[in-house]
Amino acid sequence: MIKLSPTKKRTLFFVALGWALLLIGDRIGELLQYQGSFVAMYALAIASIILLTGYSGQLSLGHSALMAVGAYAGALSINNLNLHPAIALVIATFVAGIFGLILGFGVARLSGPYLAGTTLALAVSLPTLANQFPILGGEQGVVFDVGAPPARFGEDFSMYKWFFWISTLAVLIMLWLISNVVSSRYGRTFRAIRDNETAAALSGLNTGRLKVLAFAISSGMAGLAGGLLVMLISGVSPSAFPLSLSFSLLTGAVVTGVYSLKGVMLGGLVLVAIPEIADSIVTRIGGSEGFTATLPGFLVSALLILAVLFTPNGPGTLLHSFKKHN
Amino acid sequence: MTLIVESLVIDHGAIRAINAVSFKVPTGKLTAVIGANGAGKTTLLRGLSGLKEIKSGSATWNGESIVGQRPENLARAGIMHVSDGKSVIAELSVKENLALTGLWRKDKKDVALATEEVVSLFPILGERMSQSGGSLSGGERQMLAIGRALVARPKLLLLDEPSLGLAPLIIDQIFTTIRKFVTTMNLTVVLVEQNAMGALAIADEGVVLNLGRVVGVDTAENLLNDPAVRTAYLGY
Amino acid sequence: MIQFITAILTALTTGAIYALMSTALVLVWRSTRIINFAQAGQAVLSTYIGYEVTIRSGSFWVGVISAMIFGALLGAAIDRFFMRPIFKRIQSGPILMIAPVVATLGLLGIIQAVIGFRWGLTYQSLAAPVSTDGFTLFGRVIAFSPFNLLVLVFATVSMLLLTVLFQKTNVGLALRASAHSPEIAKLSGIKVDFIRTLGWSLAGAAGGLAGMLYIPSSYLYPNAMDVLLVFGFVAAVIGGLDSLFGAVAGAMILGFAISFATSYVSEKLVFPMAFVMLVVVLLIKPAGLFSGKKSRRD
Helix, strand or coil: CCCCCHHHHHHHHHHHHHHHHHHHHHHCCHHHHHHHHHHHHHHHHHHHHHHHHHHHCCCCCCHHHHHHHHHHHHHHHHHCCCCCHHHHHHHHHHHHHHHHHHHHHHHCCCCHHHHHHHHHHHHHHHHHHHCCCHHHCCCCCEECCCCCCCHHHCCCCCHHHHHHHHHHHHHHHHHHHHHHHHCCHHHHHHHHHHHCHHHHHHCCCCHHHHHHHHHHHHHHHHHHHHHHHHHHCCEECHHHCCHHHHHHHHHHHHHHCCCCCCCHHHHHHHHHHHHHHHHHHHHHHCCCHHHHHHHHHHHHHHHHHHHHHHCCCCHHHHHHHHHHHC | CCEEEEEEEEEECCEEEEEEEEEEECCCCEEEEECCCCCCHHHHHHHHCCCCCCCEEEEEECCEECCCCCHHHHHHCCEEEECCCCCCCCCCEHHHHHHHHHCCCCCHHHHHHHHHHHHHHCHHHHHCCCCEHHHCCHHHHHHHHHHHHHHCCCCEEEEECCCCCCCHHHHHHHHHHHHHHHHHHCCEEEEEECCHHHHHHHCCEEEEEECCEEEEEEEHHHHHHCHHHHHHHHCC | CHHHHHHHHHHHHHHHHHHHHHHHHHHHHHHHCCCCCCHHHHHHHHHHHHHHHHHHHCCHHHHHHHHHHHHHHHHHHHHHHHHHHHHHHCCCCHHHHCHHHHHHHHHHHHHHHHHHHHHCCCCECCCCCCCCCCCEECCEECCCCHHHHHHHHHHHHHHHHHHHHHHHCHHHHHHHHHHHCHHHHHHCCCCHHHHHHHHHHHHHHHHHHHHHHHHHHCCECCCCCHHHHHHHHHHHHHHCCCCHHHHHHHHHHHHHHHHHHHHHCCHHHHHHHHHHHHHHHHHHCCCCCCCCCCCCCC
């Protein structure tokens, strides 16, 4: 038997997962490909919340705004600089990351309520700011077009499959990078800060700088997710990033369990499934326009409350306590 | 009117802070609970006043169990706990601090009377009435904390380290006053102290705690003369 | 000159409404140590109740009183039957710090969804009891109406009543003592849990009043108060979360900043101004301008 280091094992896992997803992508219909792309995008966005909340103890309600930053940065690089979509996504990541870094110097060191409230204010105010700049296209926004799939993939290669490839590939690469970060020295120090900031500071860690760093990394991840989101809806506008998006991501994170990145795909699935479930409830029992429009929000919120109440540390703990009871 | 504690167990996190502790506090007497830092003295008081969960054992006051009761109800029943660290609300004035224990009492005339008595016991408080609690010196804060408890006309007073961090002169003054009101008000007092010498000097009875267990119960006088207690806690 | 006077009057009116919202947030913060994001939902639901009562009774005033009473009851119920079990359930673990706040977010979503079920997402308008046409000053119509004046009077009176309650009554003393030191309050025989619920219901009533005073100048829809939640939060942070006086002062500062920025620079500066004020205060005096506490970074 060949013994592998944890890092190599992880890399192998991601390669295998990517391979499996590509094979699956070949065998599913266009709707599933499209939904799968959303699952991957949400999983990344949820991972960015988990990195911040679960690994460094900060609560952000502003990730919808950070996603918007990445999305606009990506759109502008394609539209105005004629850059390749892949490079545009990298730029989306970095611009959001740098934005998060700058913002982080101001706010990341704030504790619970202040960070939550400040990022909430960001989420509310940033999209309206987008209306101020003509280059961002006001309420209509700007298009985000990754172009048709390369001709060498053949004529059968659909746009949806192309979205699926880009999304899963980008998300897997990013998650692979992040999983390396959290299992590294940095990840351990993040957790140390979360569990006991005073003790971490006493043992010589620069907790302020590490919190800013965590905020910046998380912002970069959100930026990439934002870029992917607007690729999937083919345009970026302020209304694509409502406050409720931040709440959904938080729900996804709490449902997945904020202390581990392992379940982010589950969180992504839940977020994609909720509107579908709401739809099927409405078709089955009917209901007013208001009911139809607010049901998804209701389900997300109810799930959030139930998760906080019953599985505050993730579904893993529920399973654990279930085993204990039996 | 007696406080009877029997095989009391209280945990502090993962540590068993109070382990099968039993003792009795006679009515109208001052009982000193002495012991080194970490002996479990503060935890014992927090358990008796309802701030800390009692794991097992019993504690009764006048034959009624005080286990599992809420602190505010115990306070209203006459068990007043003056917690350590000069428990004064810095943001409120001296007058307001003193008024807290009178808020829920029906007999407002007696509240006024009790407040006057406290002021005559600690005249400095009378001069500082409109100042904020945060502006007081350590000794004044301790007097305010004790005074606030007395306004409630308690039956049982639980005092946690009133001498902590105070100058010797102030400690003497506070201990003398405690002795004075135990006698004049017919109060039952449990005085938890690291300052064993000062506490036993004014106490009637004494309980010695070590690592969460009772290692000695006797009259204060006997404990003061006990060679073992002297070497361990009195330092001579 | 007229522009200047209008800016001041607008600042006072908006500041007064922000003040009601920031007061609501501070009342809960002082008793429970969380920012209650559900406040926006509680306030808007109370306003829907006030709106229904106004339509049925034909009186705006009956509507205001109903909104405030409903707000108070809802606030008390949320503390007693929602927050208290959550605090009881989650007593340890790193989630402890975020769980209650996350729960208020979930509650906000639930309340807004329930409003959607019952009233739909359409914009409703609530008629003001007095004219919303601006006064005429030196022959020109200004952006300050009899209704704005009424808002100002109402908010000021309710703030004064709240001040009297807090500073001059026994209940007020119990509220302050429980806020600053729950343990000492308990040991003094004060029923801290009850006092906490009382704080939530006062906050609920303030939110209901804020909604009834704000909505006639805007529209009523499930998210109508979200914006005021943000402004209320910013105002509370400017003033220092622990101080009721700070909440009002912070709201006035914010009201003036936004009013002058929008009046002299650009209409669109409302949100950016609020965000800039927030970040500036957090950077230069994190504990708020009117708080005695030193730091809020821990």
